[in-house]
Amino acid sequence: MELTEKLGQEIIRRLSKYIDVPINLMNPHGRIVASTDHTRLHQLHGGAKDVIESQEPNIITNGNADDFSNVKPGVNLPIFHHGELAGVVGLTGRPDEVMQAARMTQGSVEITLDQMHLQKEAFFQERQWNHWLQRLLHPSDVDMEELAREAVYTLQVDIHKPWQVVVYQSSQPYELADQLRPSLETFHPLFILPYENHSVVAALPGQPVTIESEADVVIGVGEPGDSLAGLRQSYHQATEAINLAGVPGEVVYSASLKTERLINHIDPAVYEEISGTYRSLLQELDASYIETLHSFFNNNLKMNVTASDLHIHRNTLIYRLDQLSKKTGLDPRRFQDAIILQTILLKESL
Template identity: 55%
Template sequence: MELTDQLGQEIIRRLSRYIDVAINLMDATGKIVASTDTARIKQIHGGAQRVIETLEAQQITKEISNQYSNTKPGVNLPIFHRGELAGVVGLTGDPDQVFQAAGMTQGSVEITLEQLYIQKQSFYQERQWNHWFHQLISNRETEDLEKEARYSLRADLKKAWQVLVFQTPSPYDFAEKLRRQAEELNLSPLFILPFQENSVVMPLPFHENLPPIKTDGPAAIGEPGYSAKGIYTSFQQARETLAIAGKAREIIHSGSLKMERLLSNITKDTFTEITEPYANRLNRLETPYLKTLDAFFNNDLKMSRTADELHVHRNTLHYRLDQVHKKVGLDARNFKDAIILQAILINH
């Protein structure tokens, strides 16, 4: 990574808060790209050119400063990034007095370049994964995408994956939080991507015992699936589960809602034809009856468990279910009627 005008000015802006002498940053040709003395920007710095030739620090005293063009007394040090010369940093002043500060400045610039490089690489990789993932969910063609993941993104997909989908009002902020969590929990996600306007997607290698993951909203996890095709399927399962699960602030496993997912995928025409007469009546029911149906289905049609959860007598529960039967035309205690009622409630 080389020192550019924009990058150099940002580094100068940060360093000048802590160093009270003039600072110059030169690129790998010796041109001043940033300086606390803006009049010197774009000048060729003779002392920097000497550093570039020798790859060694240069202390320039007042007596020899006129030997180098556009150079003042001070210290000039080479800046390296990943073994390559990236530029030169110079501090103006008595060499003996500014040498230590120059060394610290050199180290700060090299650390900053490495951090920016890592950020740039991470951003580039995120864009690659974003493109890859959208290709996956758009056309489902996995063979070429598996090759791209292996050769371009250096990722081995030949394993079982589970995809987590999180709903959040701030996907970019939550994605950053999730990356920190993943690192702390040693989760090794394939990627963590903001998706659409309110979601974050995270495929994980399958874990029998997934550690608890903090979420700031509804979340779901699909079932394990192998390679790219498995990622696609697990993602779709998690999305369907989120659409069904409502607003629970916990991670819902798609395997726990198989029946609900099945019913939610009935074709619209068939669903409307069968349920419309009952749905209109069901929508007119008072809230206690709807809550009773939810509790009854959540307790697997068990009368005693439902009555206990609702804190009502079994006779009261029977009365409410009788009223639902009378007003809607479906008896929740009858298996086939219960399926139709459940489908209406799921797709409501």
């Protein structure tokens, strides 16, 4: 990376607020790319040429100014980036008076170049990761062998271990990704990436984790799975959990929705064939019967616990269950009938 005109002008703009002597920034060819004196732009600087040849500081006084073209008394210092000459910084004035400011300017420019290089590397790496993730999560066209090779040789990561995916749905995924990184980095994630303009996907290693909720963000957590196939599966589990029960500001775990997920994948035609008549009969019932069914199933078919939960007498509960059986043809106390009734209740809530 070398000193360019655009970068040099921005550096001059900022430094000139704090340094009250003329400043020139030259590229590796000795041409002035930025200066507090705009009349000197694009000129070749003899002191910079000397620095480029020797890669050592060049001190110009009234006594040797005639030895170099287009110079004034002052100090010219080399700017290095990763061991290579990236440019030259020059400050005009008595050398002993401007040397400290010149050193500070030299250091500021080198730090700026280092930071820009790191940002470019991070941006390039994130683009590689995003491209890799897009292909991994493609609905059908997935080449696991090629993705595994790319993970090892290009991304330089070990994907052959258990991964658990967390999906965050947000209207501002890039901002959210930056916000999440400090807390999720403690888990040593495989990646934390914005995905498809509406979500952030994080792949965390190891055992199941507890995820903290985020205000106004819908969060789904998949189950741990091995290698790339497990990572892909965990992602789909997390997104399905969001679709089934996602609520802004809460975390929903796929592992807690096994029954709901199973029911969600029932063939619609088969579901309609078996449940159609029963659904119609249930819809005709008073709301108290539906509330009774929900409580009865939530309390694992336990009569006393259900009666206490509904604040009714046990005999009242028995009467309601008898009526349910009469009106629908399904007795909630019979295991097979309970499965059909619970399936209808869950399916209608999905």
